[in-house]
Amino acid sequence: MKKHNLNSLNPAKFADLIKNRELSVSSADAAYPLAEFSPNTLANSLHPKKQKLRITEISDFKNCKAFKLSGQCACFTAGQYINVYVNIDGKVCSRPYSLASSPKDASDGFYQIAVKAVDGGLVSNYILQNWSVGTLVEVSDPIGNFTYEPLRDCKNVVGIAGGSGITPFMSLAKSVLEGSEDFNLTILYGCRKEEDILFRFELDSLAEKCDRLKVIYVLSEECKEGFEQGNISYELVKKYAPKGEFSVFICGPEGMTRFVDKELELLDFERKFIRHEVHGETVSPSxxxxxxxxxxxxxxxxxxxxxxxxxxxxxxxxxxxxxxxxxxxxxxxxxxxxxxxxxxxxxxxxxxxxxxxxxxxxxxxxxxxxxxxxxxxxxxxxxxxxx
Ligand code: FES
The missing domain is CATH 3.10.20.30 (Beta-grasp domain)
Structure with a gap:
């Protein structure tokens, strides 16, 4: 390795330092260089403020549609969301939607989100009525903290999902299968009826392919063989949670989240192991x-x-x-x-x-x-x- 020796430096060169710099400045072109500073270009491509993507596929579920948005997708961590911007009668509105696709899918050029019909939902209903294959949509860069952090979270995670709150778990589950996340995930997925389950085929095939993933469907309004029945209670969490310490990730409607929070108080484990994803507005303050x-x-x-x-x-x-x-x-x-x-x-x-x-x-x-x-x-x- 080359050694720098202070004794070998020529102090005379320092005497000309200012003069040489002034010469360089005065002989430089007055026009601002057109070339971009490459770290900025890289940063913008990794974290663009807005992204323009095209809808290339739509899957229909009961009261819900999953949209595949294709283009140059910024990278993200499983569990994050994007904000979707829509212009309704000249007014720009935005809503957050969790990504159901994995980070690997983003590098392959697509995201997937699911939009559920909501009574009186301005943006969701607009999207469901107006988006079709070929529509160009504007979204934010991926954001959010509903992600797995090995320093904070346990190696075993129980994911509690309700309705379209399954989307970040889809992304987490795919990432476990693909090897970009390293933890064991047991999903308790609550729906009213079997027909309300979103991504059933995908969830089953993920669990089939990877023994680190388990999915349990919990139906609150239907009693069927092969499904748990009722709400996601602490007994149910206890029944399926792995032995030893585990983290709980919760994403779903407000009512379910509040119920589950109360139930978890009956289990003896630390609050720091509970994580919530609650993005989206509360409908009514009452x-x-x-x-x-x-x-x-x-x-x-x-x-x-x-x-x-x-x-x-x-x-x-x-x-x-x-x-x-x-x-x-x-x-x-x-x-x-x-x-x-x-x-x-x-x-x-x-x-x-x-x-x-x-x-x-x-x-x-x-x-x-x-x-x-x-x-x-x-x-x-x-x-x-x-x-
Ligand atoms: S939009 Fe996140 S705190 Fe208000």
């Missing part, structure tokens, strides 16, 4: 026990955006972010459930209701009056400044 009574039927919101203000009158029964979007204002959003902090905005005056389980504000946010509009419901007239 679903929360601590939502106050006597909230006015109509409230005013004064919104400050880039130095300009707008006054909105609306029903308080929706999160602030949804009210803003309905009025043509698009604050930045990602998870829409208080998790990512992307919609962080300043509450100048007024009062909002933030459900306990969605309140991820930091002490500094409380001190300086910041909220997450995606999970804050106005209780009075409010004034807010969005970023």
């Amino acid at each position: 679903n929360f026990e601590d939502y106050p009574q006597n909230v006015p039927e109509i409230i005013s919101i004064t919104v400050w955006n880039k130095g300009e203000s707008k006054l909105i009158k609306a029903s308080p029964a929706a999160p602030v972010v949804r009210i803003l979007e309905q009025n043509g204002i698009n604050p930045p959003t990602r998870c829409r459930s208080g998790e990512c902090g992307f919609c962080h905005s300043r509450l100048i005056s007024g009062e909002v209701f933030i459900p306990k389980e969605l309140n991820k504000l930091r002490q500094a946010d409380n001190k300086f009056g910041f909220i997450h509009p995606c999970c804050s419901y106005p209780l009075t007239d409010i004034e807010i400044e969005i970023s």
